[in-house]
Amino acid sequence: MGQLIVNGLALGSIYALVALGLLLIFNTVQIVNFAQGQLLMLGAFIGISCAVTHELPVAAAWAITMVAMALVGIVFMVLVYFPLRGRPAFLVILTTIAMGIVLENLALIIWGPLPVSLPSPIHGPPLRFAGVVISMHQLFIFCTLAVILLLQFLLLTKTRFGILMQATAQDLHTARLVGISVNRTIAVAFAFGAVLSGIAGLLVAPIFLAEPTMGGSLGLKGFVVSVIGGFGNLPGAVIGGLFLGLIETFGARYISSNFRDAYAFIVMIAVLIAWPRGLFGEKSSEKV
């Protein structure tokens, strides 16, 4: 039981990271990026290229992956968002889906279809606590999520640039009018969103193997988790992510592991029937 909770929370932390990246972009430009899962896959493979193929230390592979993903995020913005800004949102959303397919096939060409593994950045004997085993990698996942939440909070609320990012997210038109370089704040949102996905990929690859098609279901679960948490709400997305991790782990253990990927959608539908705006959704339709 305790073991299932730990495993569920570790899995859920990864969903939470995908959702945070998704929402960072959504809150800024009101576009749901359905290629978020493929960005995760890309992060995992860049890490594998560095750590496995080129035998760099795993910490260096992490650093390179994060820088590379920031660039990928900016290129993504230039290719997908920029040419279509001001057009109906569904056009941009469709383009993100197309971009996801392109990324998946690109990965297939570069890295091939075979699953590969990435070592965890830290090693050591697992912690044992009242019969529950917590692996070093699980501990690392929890710490990473905590650090990212803290950094994101500090960036958005304590720095001048974070305030400008929030202003851009709240009212793009007025943000331009008061003189904010909105292209810069939007680029940072895309870069940061891609880095968060990349980190999720680096964290997933040591548990499950990395393969070019791994992004599809993870990206969708990041979306599901955001919906459960009340779309746009960052703490809600984290709680939604942890919640889904637990449901999946317990479902696989006590109901059936064949339906593992279906639980996410069953839970989402159930939550939306009970709370149409998600667990922590805003009560009014007004954007605050």
Added chain:
Amino acid sequence: MLKIDNLHVSYGHIEVLKGISFSVEMGEIVALIGGNGAGKTTTLSTISGLVRPTSGTIAWKGENIQNAAVEAIVGSGLAHCPEGRRIFPGLTVLENLITGTAARPQRKREVDEDLALVFDLFPRLKERLKQGGWSLSGGEQQMLAIGRALMGRPSLLMLDEPSLGLAPIVIEQVFDRILELNKRTGLGVLLVEQNSAMALEIASRAFVLETGVITLSGPSAVLADDPRIREAYLGG
């Protein structure tokens, strides 16, 4: 200082500004009055670069800015305080003021000086420093919107309908502050108003805009006595 020459603006096939020309000198308060749909807000949006003109020029401090980026225009000292105030609701009063510094050089001492100036003009904002923008009253929001524009250290402030939806006593306060600011710092003001009586009271000159054309212009005192203005805008 600001010189608009033969400015045309269209939204699709509809021409909103049909070749308007006017200028605002250093330290001057100029009012642009006119009814709904006359093109007043479009004029301001075009000057600040949010809308591109189809033809005509906008010269600001001797340079043509009709194709410049919004942040460059704001950074060069031309602030736009929008209609409906458009406070960032999820940011505090202080954070809203900080957004106003986005396009200016970040010298801490100067920013602090300007914050002190804003708090001196609007002490209410200092009391509400940590409060969310959404929680302010209409008058406080207007003060904050003006304060935010001032944080860009402008030499010309464009105010779009500052009196909209405010109680008469609050309107009086806001206009008093604008006048004081103009006297103290030599700030130029381009005031767009439907409240023509109030606008003519504080402006030295005024222009009347009707469906995209400037139909009347002159010193405020003369316009305030003009029978056409009295009839159409001052309630007889």
